[in-house]
Amino acid sequence: EDQVTQSPEALRLQEGESSSLNCSYTVSGLRGLFWYRQDPGKGPEFLFTLYSAGEEKEKERLKATLTKKESFLHITAPKPEDSATYLCAVQAGTGRRALTFGSGTRLQVQP
Amino acid sequence: ETGVTQTPRHLVMGMTNKKSLKCEQHLGHNAMYWYKQSAKKPLELMFVYSLEERVENNSVPSRFSPECPNSSHLFLHLHTLQPEDSALYLCASSQNSGSYEQYFGPGTRLTVT
Numbered sequence: 001e002d003q004v005t006q007s008p009e010a011l012r013l014q015e016g017e018s019s020s021l022n023c024s025y026t027v028s029g030l031r032g033l034f035w036y037r038q039d040p041g042k043g044p045e046f047l048f049t050l051y052s053a054g055e056e057k058e059k060e061r062l063k064a065t066l067t068k069k070e071s072f073l074h075i076t077a078p079k080p081e082d083s084a085t086y087l088c089a090v091q092a093g094t095g096r097r098a099l100t101f102g103s104g105t106r107l108q109v110q111p
Numbered sequence: 112e113t114g115v116t117q118t119p120r121h122l123v124m125g126m127t128n129k130k131s132l133k134c135e136q137h138l139g140h141n142a143m144y145w146y147k148q149s150a151k152k153p154l155e156l157m158f159v160y161s162l163e164e165r166v167e168n169n170s171v172p173s174r175f176s177p178e179c180p181n182s183s184h185l186f187l188h189l190h191t192l193q194p195e196d197s198a199l200y201l202c203a204s205s206q207n208s209g210s211y212e213q214y215f216g217p218g219t220r221l222t223v224t
Binding site: 004031032034036041042043044045046049087089091097098099100101102103104 | 115117142144151152153154156159161166167169199201203205211212213214215216217218220
């Protein structure tokens with residue numbers, strides 16, 4: 001059974017204080033690992049797809065990396081507008097289209 | 112309209128009511144999904160449609176009935192729901208092949224009284 005575990009559950013940072021969010025996964029042949037951002041009361045917003053170990057992707061203050069067992073979302077010099085819940089999801093290479101999501105990390109960046 | 116839209120955004124219904132949620136995608140995708148998001152739980156996949164054909168059904172109770180009349184529209188028909196069905200219902204779409212990046216709508220906040 002595919003599993004995704006995100007840590008920490010919640011994270012409070014000061015503006016400019018860099019940190020990383022973790023996503024550990026167990027999947028039958030990884031087809032893709034996805035990061036989403038979700039603001040309260042809204043649908044998840046797609047951020048990145050990672051396909052293979054060693055891959056990295058960046059977008060503004062966010063950088064996602066992937067190993068064979070986990071992915072990290074690094075946040076450099078965060079701003080209050082980065083406050084949101086960050087979701088990690090995996091897709092197995094078994095032909096299923098479904099994504100298995102983690103419970104998310106709730107990030108709060110204080111000015 | 113762009114992306115994935117959902118209506119209504121908020122819905123309050125009694126346990127004996129019948130209502131429908133609507134989703135429309137403007138991305139030219141071929142696959143559409145219904146997810147349920149309850150407080151402090153991961154998103155739960157409910158249904159997957161590919162080219163208007165249901166390809167996955169994740170053991171969802173029959174009081175939830177999906178309908179996909181074409182590749183741009185998806186409905187979720189609701190009847191005799193329970194209070195524990197109160198949640199955020201999210202629709203998503205993706206291309207049918209290659210990368211399965213899913214794009215989500217804003218969701219319908221459903222409250223069952």
